[in-house]
Amino acid sequence: MKSPVKIIGAGLAGSEAAWYLARKGISVELYEMRPGKLTPAHKTGYFSELVCSNSFRSDSETSAPGILKREMRMMNSIVMEAGDRYRVPAGQSLAVDREKFSKYITEKLSSMPEIKIIKTEVTEIPSPPVIIATGPLTSEPLVEELKKIIGEKFIYFYDAIAPIVDADTVDMSRAFWASRYNKGEGADYINCPLTEEEYKNFVRELMKAEKFPYHEFEKGKHFEGCLPIEEMAERGIDVLAHGPMKPVGLVDPRTGKRPYAVVQLRKENREGTAFNIVGFQTKLTYPEQKRVFRMIPCLKNAEFLRYGSMHRNTYINAPEVLDQFLRIKGTEIMLAGQITGVEGYIESATTGIMAGYFVRKLHFEGKEPLIPPDTTATGALLSHLRKKSENFQPSNINFGLFAPLPRRVKNKLKKKQLYSERALKDFRKWLNKSGF
Numbered sequence: 001m002k003s004p005v006k007i008i009g010a011g012l013a014g015s016e017a018a019w020y021l022a023r024k025g026i027s028v029e030l031y032e033m034r035p036g037k038l039t040p041a042h043k044t045g046y047f048s049e050l051v052c053s054n055s056f057r058s059d060s061e062t063s064a065p066g067i068l069k070r071e072m073r074m075m076n077s078i079v080m081e082a083g084d085r086y087r088v089p090a091g092q093s094l095a096v097d098r099e100k101f102s103k104y105i106t107e108k109l110s111s112m113p114e115i116k117i118i119k120t121e122v123t124e125i126p127s128p129p130v131i132i133a134t135g136p137l138t139s140e141p142l143v144e145e146l147k148k149i150i151g152e153k154f155i156y157f158y159d160a161i162a163p164i165v166d167a168d169t170v171d172m173s174r175a176f177w178a179s180r181y182n183k184g185e186g187a188d189y190i191n192c193p194l195t196e197e198e199y200k201n202f203v204r205e206l207m208k209a210e211k212f213p214y215h216e217f218e219k220g221k222h223f224e225g226c227l228p229i230e231e232m233a234e235r236g237i238d239v240l241a242h243g244p245m246k247p248v249g250l251v252d253p254r255t256g257k258r259p260y261a262v263v264q265l266r267k268e269n270r271e272g273t274a275f276n277i278v279g280f281q282t283k284l285t286y287p288e289q290k291r292v293f294r295m296i297p298c299l300k301n302a303e304f305l306r307y308g309s310m311h312r313n314t315y316i317n318a319p320e321v322l323d324q325f326l327r328i329k330g331t332e333i334m335l336a337g338q339i340t341g342v343e344g345y346i347e348s349a350t351t352g353i354m355a356g357y358f359v360r361k362l363h364f365e366g367k368e369p370l371i372p373p374d375t376t377a378t379g380a381l382l383s384h385l386r387k388k389s390e391n392f393q394p395s396n397i398n399f400g401l402f403a404p405l406p407r408r409v410k411n412k413l414k415k416k417q418l419y420s421e422r423a424l425k426d427f428r429k430w431l432n433k434s435g436f
């Protein structure tokens with residue numbers, strides 16, 4: 001008899017892992033500290049509580065979150081089952097009645113004989129098999145335990161995410177390739193120049209734009225070196241022109257002069273299909289990011305693959321710390337959910353399902369799991385956790401994470417359709433041969 005899988009945290013990821021394993025007849029001990037001890041954002045004792053928005057974003061087949069949802073449904077996700085059951089009208093998005101949603105998941109998991117629920121805060125990491133799915137607000141004692149294993153420098157407490165744009169939508173008739181003072185490879189960045197007037201208009205709109213409010217527990221906690229772009233702007237009209245938008249070491253080939261200010265775009269993937277707006281971490285609402293960042297002339301038609309954000313968030317540097325099966329390298333301790341460096345409800349839930357599958361294969365069947373290819377949304381998300389970078393940041397699912405299409409497609413809708421068709425076809429193939 002193998003010992004049960006201990007799952008710590010009954011959030012989106014932990015609930016999915018428990019659901020998957022229990023349905024495969026594997027015993028689970030599911031540890032949850034709420035309601036005895038709440039996190040700063042959770043309010044109830046229900047499993048899979050949605051701490052903020054009640055939306056799982058777009059459910060359109062031609063959007064990246066829509067593709068991920070379809071893959072989750074194919075994997076019998078409990079988050080999708082409850083989400084579809086308690087859907088509320090929200091256009092193309094899947095939004096849910098949050099209370100009914102979480103209550104349903106709590107009751108389902110509580111009624112399964114394979115799942116033993118233990119309502120306590122875990123302060124030491126139990127012996128394997130174990131899945132840690134304690135989320136962005138993991139309690140302090142467990143963070144201390146994790147630090148001992150993975151080292152302090154690989155665990156973070158705030159994310160600072162800059163928006164990502166689709167490379168095909170940058171106006172290259174005005175932008176130019178260069179690195180400041182020709183450093184690095186000499187042309188590592190796309191530079192979007194602004195005149196003085198364009199820059200000042202941009203800064204004024206940035207200051208006026210609507211922002212997500214800070215939660216009480218997040219106030220005043222940002223590092224000076226990583227402020228939201230709008231907070232920098234509020235310190236003075238020229239602050240950005242001396243900071244992330246400084247034009248030094250750059251000459252605009254169209255004018256032969258140094259621009260007044262510059263926005264730099266850095267490659268987000270090797271293929272160069274997605275670009276990060278350097279230093280533009282922000283708390284602007286999504287519609288405002290679209291409106292204000294499109295005031296940068298080269299980005300006037302930009303398609304945003306991911307919007308910027310800044311949160312209180314406990315997560316690890318997954319590419320340094322985890323192996324391909326979400327285990328802390330050299331150990332059997334598996335991680336799932338937001339703590340791995342994915343961002344968002346459905347992304348966290350998906351890594352929970354995958355952790356359940358990985359543990360079952362590795363621990364109970366002694367077989368190597370098969371990872372979905374990065375042409376699929378699930379595979380693309382997992383591949384984000386394996387890509388080393390200087391500044392690893394959490395990511396939600398977006399087309400920039402998918403393997404690029406074999407050939408360039410200009411038409412936006414056609415491109416999304418092709419991503420979607422390929423993903424769903426490859427995912428079905430993976431399901432058939434993975435022993436999922």
Ligand SMILES: Cc1cc2nc3c(=O)[nH]c(=O)nc-3n(C[C@H](O)[C@H](O)[C@H](O)COP(=O)(O)OP(=O)(O)OC[C@H]3O[C@@H](n4cnc5c(N)ncnc54)[C@H](O)[C@@H]3O)c2cc1C
Nearest residue numbers: 009011012013033052053122134135139337338344345348
């Ligand atoms: C303030 C805030 C707002 C957010 N808003 C959104 C949003 O609008 N949309 C979105 O998609 N994502 C949002 N996120 C991200 C969101 O938290 C994740 O997408 C998702 O909830 C993460 O799932 P998870 O399973 O990893 O963690 P969680 O769902 O947080 O689950 C972790 C569980 O572990 C428990 N736990 C923690 N420590 C211990 C311990 N030591 N012992 C036992 N149990 C423990 C917690 O009580 C919790 O139930 C937000 C995050 C924060 C912090």
